[in-house]
Amino acid sequence: MTTxxxxxxxxxxxxxxxxxxxxxxxxSLHNAQPWRLRVTTDTxxxxxxxxxxxxxxxxxxxxxxxxxxxxxxALRLAVADLRGDARVELLPDPDQPxxxxxxxxxxxxxxxATESALLAAIASRRTVRTPFTARExxxxxxxxxxxxxxxxxxxxxxxxxxxxxxxxxxxxTVAEHRQLADPAYRAELANWTSSSxxxxxxxxxxxxxxxxxxxxxxxxFPLRDxxxxxxxxxxxxxxxxxxxxxxxxLCTDGDRPADWLTGGQALLRVLLxxxxxxxxxxxxxxxxxxxxxxxxxxxxLRLDAWPQLLLRLGHPAGPLPPPTPRRPVTDILLx
Numbered sequence: 001m002t003t004x005x006x007x008x009x010x011x012x013x014x015x016x017x018x019x020x021x022x023x024x025x026x027x028s029l030h031n032a033q034p035w036r037l038r039v040t041t042d043t044x045x046x047x048x049x050x051x052x053x054x055x056x057x058x059x060x061x062x063x064x065x066x067x068x069x070x071x072x073x074a075l076r077l078a079v080a081d082l083r084g085d086a087r088v089e090l091l092p093d094p095d096q097p098x099x100x101x102x103x104x105x106x107x108x109x110x111x112x113a114t115e116s117a118l119l120a121a122i123a124s125r126r127t128v129r130t131p132f133t134a135r136e137x138x139x140x141x142x143x144x145x146x147x148x149x150x151x152x153x154x155x156x157x158x159x160x161x162x163x164x165x166x167x168x169x170x171x172x173t174v175a176e177h178r179q180l181a182d183p184a185y186r187a188e189l190a191n192w193t194s195s196s197x198x199x200x201x202x203x204x205x206x207x208x209x210x211x212x213x214x215x216x217x218x219x220x221f222p223l224r225d226x227x228x229x230x231x232x233x234x235x236x237x238x239x240x241x242x243x244x245x246x247x248x249x250l251c252t253d254g255d256r257p258a259d260w261l262t263g264g265q266a267l268l269r270v271l272l273x274x275x276x277x278x279x280x281x282x283x284x285x286x287x288x289x290x291x292x293x294x295x296x297x298x299x300x301l302r303l304d305a306w307p308q309l310l311l312r313l314g315h316p317a318g319p320l321p322p323p324t325p326r327r328p329v330t331d332i333l334l335x
Contacts, residue, residue, distance in 0.1 A: 069264020129210020
């Protein structure tokens, strides 16, 4: 987006397409993009698009709300770029459960340097399911990423000791095998990787699957097999994954829809900050999607908070994948 000169509070209706375009780059489960947007002169309403909810992988809508939270952070950055001073209400109307957030422009202010840097990283953020290099993520950068999570009301819990890493990797392995053994899960996954879904501007294309199932499952922390055991064309790389991936759990103090929205905002902020530092990420959320294993993950990490996502972070060893598809803005904007 281009910053609007002058000190006038922006008329958001003039920027509805730009706002929806920026928001659409937010991450969501299987790139379902479960959001709709209503823009008036001085407000933006973010609505859940329940037709894009994945009931098998996400029965309680937790990950749907995480995606909505990520979209909200993108909107906040876009409005700041327009020099709008925004106030946000989460879940503002109990009679409208699909109204996730309402953003009001209450005045004028310039964006901060941090906001501008995060916004600039939105287009280049990628989910990378191919190997990372052995290059370390320095402690000061880890601290900075943790501070970005804290700024949005969440926490990053690094998974570092050998015992913790072994335990978490085992939970990811069990969850991945359990999900792939579930016909309903495989059918849902097939839907969100199908050619028709991709043609409509959503879902996960083969270029984003990463390494082959064999290589992914042989990784210390097994990757999700988006092919669901199927052969895909073109063939995926079979490169061995890194031996010591950097793993962090993104956690919130509570575990209700408002907390999930908070977690989603923190997620995108961390991912954008990581992108500005030359990092990429993928997610290892399989055990968090199975309630019993999520409880075991809390126990394994001795958490007094709720794990919302497991992140794998690092420096990509090869070229980044192309952007995943995005829905047309006309499908997102509500009258």
